[in-house]
Amino acid sequence: MSSTEEFTVRIGTRRSALAIRQTELVIEGLSKVHPHVKFEIDAMATAGDRDKVTPLPAMGKGLWTNELEAKLMNNEVDIIVHSLKDMPTSLPEGCVLACIPIREDARDVVVFPKRQEGKYKKLADLPKGSVVGTSSVRRAAQLKRTYPGLVFRDVRGNIDTRLRKCDDAEEGYDAIILAAAGLLRLGYDERISQFLESSTEGGGLLHAVGQGGLGIEAREGDEKVLALLKTIEHTPSMLAGFAERSVMRTLEGGCSVPIGVETDWVEEEDESGEKKKKLRLRATVVSLDGKKAVDGETAEEVASLAQADAMGKRLAQKLASNGAQAILDDINKGRESGAALKVSES
Numbered sequence: 322m323s324s325t326e327e328f329t330v331r332i333g334t335r336r337s338a339l340a341i342r343q344t345e346l347v348i349e350g351l352s353k354v355h356p357h358v359k360f361e362i363d364a365m366a367t368a369g370d371r372d373k374v375t376p377l378p379a380m381g382k383g384l385w386t387n388e389l390e391a392k393l394m395n396n397e398v399d400i401i402v403h404s405l406k407d408m409p410t411s412l413p414e415g416c417v418l419a420c421i422p423i424r425e426d427a428r429d430v431v432v433f434p435k436r437q438e439g440k441y442k443k444l445a446d447l448p449k450g451s452v453v454g455t456s457s458v459r460r461a462a463q464l465k466r467t468y469p470g471l472v473f474r475d476v477r478g479n480i481d482t483r484l485r486k487c488d489d490a491e492e493g494y495d496a497i498i499l500a501a502a503g504l505l506r507l508g509y510d511e512r513i514s515q516f517l518e519s520s521t522e523g524g525g526l527l528h529a530v531g532q533g534g535l536g537i538e539a540r541e542g543d544e545k546v547l548a549l550l551k552t553i554e555h556t557p558s559m560l561a562g563f564a565e566r567s568v569m570r571t572l573e574g575g576c577s578v579p580i581g582v583e584t585d586w587v588e589e590e591d592e593s594g595e596k597k598k599k600l601r602l603r604a605t606v607v608s609l610d611g612k613k614a615v616d617g618e619t620a621e622e623v624a625s626l627a628q629a630d631a632m633g634k635r636l637a638q639k640l641a642s643n644g645a646q647a648i649l650d651d652i653n654k655g656r657e658s659g660a661a662l663k664v665s666e667s
């Protein structure tokens with residue numbers, strides 16, 4: 322497609338401030354390379370936006386995506402801009418994860434209420450019994466392991482709503498956990514008190530599969546659109562995202578089971594002493610009470626999506642055989658009783 326050809330791309334997105342901002346970032350990126358292409362934003366509320374009370378794990382995997390994908394398949398939109406972490410690991414027939422642009426910071430972060438005016442700097446500063454807000458079983462399960470004195474409670478809503486609840490003393494939160502990417506994209510950098518990662522002193526977090534990334538979905542075979550998206554694809558982010566998603570897909574997890582990952586690109590010397598760029602992939606599966614966990618790590622040269630997929634699958638199979646499948650089986654059994662459906666206050 323020539324860079325002077327004029328045509329319009331219709332973009333499906335959720336209606337939240339973050340989703341709109343993420344769509345604007347994609348339009349900015351594409352417009353730099355294709356100034357003659359026009360864009361129309363088609364924003365809608367999805368099941369996950371409408372239902373603010375049902376615990377996220379109880380709403381199934383497509384709560385943020387199903388209705389947008391229906392528009393894509395009906396040719397009402399040409400692409401969908403998703404938060405990558407909200408995309409199920411398997412897409413409907415005829416839809417493809419066409420592009421992952423350069424990834425924002427993938428880490429989770431700690432936000433304290435404004436009323437505390439800097440009293441606490443990190444999770445380890447919180448006294449025993451403090452209440453930490455998160456709707457993610459992944460976050461709660463991992464943090465229960467290293468901060469057993471903290472109490473975890475569900476907090477629903479978009480980013481502005483969760484920040485308001487954090488700041489409202491009547492809501493009773495002493496901190497909340499969010500993704501850095503959402504806060505950074507909306508200009509809330511100054512609300513970040515602590516970044517959480519695998520190396521965080523006192524206990525950190527492995528982030529959600531795809532966190533910090535954008536996933537742009539298109540119709541298979543829509544060559545004109547796929548060629549356009551190729552111009553903003555960021556290969557290291559794409560490879561890392563595919564490897565992470567392969568871990569989740571292989572463990573047959575949904576977006577509500579406690580699987581954490583962390584990827585980064587490292588240089589390692591091979592036997593001949595030559596430096597090789599490798600993708601390092603860490604993963605963890607934690608029981609809901611945080612008492613049982615299986616961790617794994619691998620670093621491999623990865624140059625294709627197929628190699629990224631295979632790497633993620635191998636690591637997942639290693640985790641499963643080391644006890645992770647038993648943890649996930651317990652969680653799935655617990656779904657009948659509702660035990661696995663929300664971050665219980667414990």
Ligand SMILES: NCc1[nH]cc(CCC(=O)O)c1CC(=O)O
Pocket residue numbers: 404405406407498499500501502503531532533534535
């Ligand atoms: N549905 C929650 C969601 N989906 C994507 C983000 C943040 C942006 C990202 O991870 O790219 C968030 C908010 C959060 O986890 O704090």
